[in-house]
Amino acid sequence: MSQMTDMRKTEEEWLRTERLPHVWCPGCGIGIVLNAFLRAVIRRNIPKEKMVVVSGIGCTGRTAGYVNVDSFHTTHGRAIPFAVGVKFARPDLNVVVFSGDGDLFAIGGNHFVNAARRNHDLLIIAVNNFTYGMTGGQHGPTTPTGAYTTTTPYGNPDRPFNIPHLAISLGAPYVARWTTYHVNQLQNSIYKALNMKGFRVIEIISQCPTVYGRRNSMRSPMSMMEYFQKNSVINNKASYEEMELTYKGKIVVGEFRNVGGIPSYEERYEEIIRRAQE
């Protein structure tokens, strides 16, 4: 059997296949992100008992229910604090937060900011579909200015978060952004980040054709994918201004920060324990 076929078969072992088909709508990007994530984990040879996946609430949050490892489907916005606790109790585990833009940056925004500042040893897979998918498509802190949602029927007046810029400003050692069109780059990015320490952030621009695409003339799964394909520009050296997302504008993707050697919170804490014991 080829390596790729082997990988696909191993993927089934990492899924709770008895729960498939999953709840996500036809063409929802979350499944593509999960697919890339599992492949990166398998390539890293991480044993199942050394991996924990923590999700918040939302369509993306349902991921915790499909991975065949110990996982937590936490309360809305609190995936990061749960994950911090897991990492403290079991520093030997790879702790991954897999959640949506509303969960991580609206209700959970303060946790994101402070966990990034402290450089907790977590990998954050942030699925940004520009909206609150699960609750019917309200605007949130990542909705582009001008976009139509159930709560912005005349266009969104807000300015969205620039997530890579936010993460970099807080010192996150690994920061990347891809779209679900970039299946290989995304997988490679997760593969790299899995081997690093500290607060690693990968933002994935993902399609929610059902409640976001529908209101923004991208009703079919393929039309959202074509938008990502046509408008993405890879630029690892993008300026903060270039990283900003606009309505139907260019999507600058890439690996924006990759810096080794910054001690994680857990490493600094161990050092404190060592000093106190002396």
Add this chain to the structure above:
Amino acid sequence: MSQNKKFKRKATVKVLEERCKGCWYCVNYCPTKVLQVSEKMNSKGYHPPVFKENIDENVVCIGCHLCELYCPDFAIVVEELE
């Protein structure tokens, strides 16, 4: 004819039909267009893709696995031919 042959068939595609939701990423991103929307319907009412076998000697699966990477529903398994 055989001098015009562009690709050599490398793999075959197994579709887990009950998992498919008919998004057509697989059909659209297959570089050799060897997948097509089938007539048949699964129990949820979606038309899973079907692998075109031996239709044209230039329409072959090159085993790139792109259909598998793009499938959001884990409905595709590409198997290399020995």
